[in-house]
Amino acid sequence: MNEPNDALAALILQAGFSWAGLARRVNDLGADDGFALRYDYTSVHRWVKRGERPRSPVPALVAKVLSEKLGRRIRPSDFGMTEEETLAARGLQYADSPRTTIDTIIDLGRADVNRRSIIKAPFVLAALGAPSRDWLLATLDGTATERGPRQVGMKQVAGIRDMFALFQEMDVMRGGGHARTALVEYMNSYVFPLLKRDHEERVQRALYEAAAEQAYLVGWMAYDDGEHGLAQRYLIQSLRLAQASDTAALGAHVLAGMSDQANLLGHPHEALMLTRAGRRGITENDSPACLADLHILEGRALAALGEARAAAAAVAEAERVFARVDHGNEPVWARFIDVSYLFGEAAHCFRDLGQASQIDRFAGESVEGARKQGRARRGALSHAALAIADLERRNVEGAAAKSLTVLDLAASVNSSRCVETVRDLQRRLKPYAEMDEVQRFNARAGELLGLAA
Incomplete structure (x- = not known):
C-alpha cells in the first residue's frame, strides 16, 4: 500500500474543498473535455489516504481545479501525481x-x-x-554583448x-x-x-x-x-x-554529450550531425577543450560508420586543437577533457576501425593518465581498448590479462558503461572459452559483477 498523499490533503484543505466537492468539480471539467468521469468522495479518499494515483487526464484535472480555487498554478507534481x-x-x-x-x-x-x-x-x-x-x-x-567579466x-x-x-x-x-x-x-x-x-x-x-x-x-x-x-x-x-x-561553448558541450550517447546506442549518423552542429556554434577561441571534444566525437561517429580516413583526420584535428588547451582558462566542466579522456576516445575510434597499433598509442597514454589521477572508469574503458588490440593480434593471453584489470577497475565504480565493457570483452573472448586465462576472467566476472560467461 502507498503512503498517504499529505501534499494533496493539504492543498484540498487550503482550497476549502470537501472531498465530494473536489470530485464533482473534476467530473465537470472532465465532461467539458469529453470525458465521462464518475469520481466521488470515496475516490478522493483513496487518493489522499491510500496514495492511489488515478490515470490520465485526472491528475491534470485535479491540478486545474486546485489552481482555480487557490489562484495560483498547481501542477500534478505538487501533489505527487506527475503524469x-x-x-x-x-x-x-x-x-x-x-x-x-x-x-x-x-x-x-x-x-x-x-x-x-x-x-x-x-x-x-x-x-x-x-x-x-x-x-x-x-x-x-544572437548578438554579442559586452557584459563585462562575471563577478565571482x-x-x-x-x-x-x-x-x-x-x-x-x-x-x-x-x-x-x-x-x-x-x-x-x-x-x-x-x-x-x-x-x-x-x-x-x-x-x-x-x-x-x-x-x-x-x-x-x-x-x-x-x-x-x-x-x-x-x-x-x-x-x-x-x-x-x-x-x-x-554561453555558446556550454551548449556545444551539451551537444557533444548527446552525440556520445547517440553513438553508444548505435546511431552514428545522428551522432555526427550533433557534433557538427556543436562545431558550427562555436569558435576555437570559445573553448579549445570543447572543440577538441567535438572533433574526437566526430571521429567516433565516423569510425562507427567505417569512414577510416575521415575518422583519422578528425582525431588529428582534435589533437591539434587540444594542444591549445589551457585548463586555467577553461570552464570547470571542461576540466576532464584531458589526455586521459581525449586519447581514450581516440583509442575507441581505432578500436572500431580495427587498427591495433593506433589503439596501443592512444589507449596507452590514456591508461597512464587515468592511473595517475585514480580514475577507475576511464582506466577500465582504455584498458579494454588495449585488450581488444591484443585480440586483433591473436594474443589471447594478453587480452585476458588486461580484461582482468578492466574487471577490477569496473567493480570499483558505479557505472553501467563499465559493466557493459566487461560484457563486451566476455563476448569477444567467447571463442577462447576453454583457455585457462579466459576461464579465470569469466569466473572473476561472475564473482565481482554477477556476470555469467
Whole structure:
C-alpha cells in the first residue's frame, strides 16, 4: 500500500474543498473535455489516504481545479501525481521559455528521485534533430554583448559552481550511479528556486549557466548509469538553459554529450550531425577543450560508420586543437577533457576501425593518465581498448590479462558503461572459452559483477 498523499490533503484543505466537492468539480471539467468521469468522495479518499494515483487526464484535472480555487498554478507534481507519459514527452521538448524548462527539470528530478517509471522512458532518436537545430539557430542569430567579466563574488552562483565541481569529481571518480540522486535533490531544493525569482540580467544569465551545467551533469550521470531515456531528457533541457545563459561553448558541450550517447546506442549518423552542429556554434577561441571534444566525437561517429580516413583526420584535428588547451582558462566542466579522456576516445575510434597499433598509442597514454589521477572508469574503458588490440593480434593471453584489470577497475565504480565493457570483452573472448586465462576472467566476472560467461 502507498503512503498517504499529505501534499494533496493539504492543498484540498487550503482550497476549502470537501472531498465530494473536489470530485464533482473534476467530473465537470472532465465532461467539458469529453470525458465521462464518475469520481466521488470515496475516490478522493483513496487518493489522499491510500496514495492511489488515478490515470490520465485526472491528475491534470485535479491540478486545474486546485489552481482555480487557490489562484495560483498547481501542477500534478505538487501533489505527487506527475503524469509520467506527459512528462516523458515534455522532457523531449525544447521549450520557448527557460522557465518552462526549469519546471520540466524539476519534474524529471522528482520522478527520478522517487524511482518512478520515467526512468524507463525510451530514448527517442527523432527527438535529437529539433533541439540541436534550435540551439544552433539561436546561437548564430544572437548578438554579442559586452557584459563585462562575471563577478565571482556573487555568492549564490559561486556556491552552485562549487557544488557542481564536487559532483563532477564524484561522477568521474565513482561513476554516474554514485551521487545522481543527491545532485537532483540539491538542484530542486536550492538551484531552481533561485531561478524562479527575478534577477538583474547578469545574475540571471549566470544562474542559467550554472543550472545548465548541473542539468547536463545529472543527464550524464543517468547516461553512465544506463538510463538513456531519462538522460536524453535531462540533456535536452540542459541545452535550452545553456541557450538562455548565452554561453555558446556550454551548449556545444551539451551537444557533444548527446552525440556520445547517440553513438553508444548505435546511431552514428545522428551522432555526427550533433557534433557538427556543436562545431558550427562555436569558435576555437570559445573553448579549445570543447572543440577538441567535438572533433574526437566526430571521429567516433565516423569510425562507427567505417569512414577510416575521415575518422583519422578528425582525431588529428582534435589533437591539434587540444594542444591549445589551457585548463586555467577553461570552464570547470571542461576540466576532464584531458589526455586521459581525449586519447581514450581516440583509442575507441581505432578500436572500431580495427587498427591495433593506433589503439596501443592512444589507449596507452590514456591508461597512464587515468592511473595517475585514480580514475577507475576511464582506466577500465582504455584498458579494454588495449585488450581488444591484443585480440586483433591473436594474443589471447594478453587480452585476458588486461580484461582482468578492466574487471577490477569496473567493480570499483558505479557505472553501467563499465559493466557493459566487461560484457563486451566476455563476448569477444567467447571463442577462447576453454583457455585457462579466459576461464579465470569469466569466473572473476561472475564473482565481482554477477556476470555469467
